[in-house]
């Protein structure tokens with residue numbers, strides 16, 4: 202089976218000719234795939250029946266199989282998909298009051314970075330996702346929203362995996378979100394654990410795509426204990442890569458801060474972070490920790506977070522607190538898969 206989402210326009214043309222059809226059929230097919238976004242060859246009403254049959258026998262529209270979905274009281278929907286080789290990955294759709302619909306997508310099955318508080322990090326690395334697999338997660342949401350008269354407006358690469366550890370496929374998928382789904386660069390965000398060379402490489406792409414850096418700690422030895430990759434790319438190198446990014450793109454970086462009680466929510470920590478970030482074109486996004494089974498940390502208290510933010514303000518560093526969404530459905534990164542596997546183990 203040939204996954205048509207994996208093909209460029211010229212590859213699709215060659216395939217169409219190989220199937221014995223005129224090249225213009227490729228344009229028709231492309232329209233059905235990316236403008237009308239149908240999920241079935243039979244719906245492609247201006248294609249000849251023999252071509253539809255041939256497509257049905259030899260080609261597919263995507264390769265993801267939906268295993269389960271869960272809907273949260275706040276409207277968040279979380280999905281678990283199986284890839285063709287059996288790997289499981291997750292996508293989340295978050296509706297906001299202002300009509301925005303944001304998809305949170307995975308870039309790898311598992312993750313090699315080993316952050317101790319993260320459910321995906323706790324399960325280890327299986328493999329990189331292919332560009333068409335990353336893309337298809339967005340397509341599936343876009344298609345379903347369109348059928349309800351709505352539209353997928355934003356994408357964040359904050360699901361399972363480290364996007365910059367799968368750089369090429371991630372960049373290819375980003376270009377496809379823009380070209381094939383019409384989602385603007387400014388509505389796409391890549392989140393990284395902090396791979397400094399790739400931050401620079403990303404800056405050199407000169408795209409208007411947003412960048413988020415998961416910092417969580419402002420002291421090297423403490424950050425290394427939570428996020429082992431810090432030993433390779435320590436904080437100074439990250440901040441210098443961030444400065445390179447803001448200079449090249451003129452875009453504000455988001456600094457992600459998973460607020461953990463007693464770990465990174467003190468006034469002292471806020472002062473340290475304020476000093477570190479003062480003068481950088483950035484914004485701090487505070488997310489109270491989502492507890493996971495294999496990490497004992499708990500979310501920071503609201504009061505501590507308020508104090509933390511006030512201190513940052515003194516350094517001219519703006520911040521917001523992100524709501525914990527889908528908390529009742531394990532919508533934290535990697536948590537649905539973890540819980541499903543545990544369920545399977547219980548069932549034997």
Ligand code: SAH
Nearest residue numbers: 319359362363392393394415457459490491
């Ligand atoms: N690998 C990338 C993107 C995926 S993780 C990265 O690390 O940035 C997306 C975000 O979720 C990151 O900011 C990550 O630190 C955060 N995160 C992971 N586990 C979390 C948890 N248990 N609670 C809160 N945030 C978490």
Ligand code: SF4
Nearest residue numbers: 312314316319322394
């Ligand atoms: Fe990987 Fe990001 Fe989880 Fe760290 S937080 S283990 S980089 S997915």
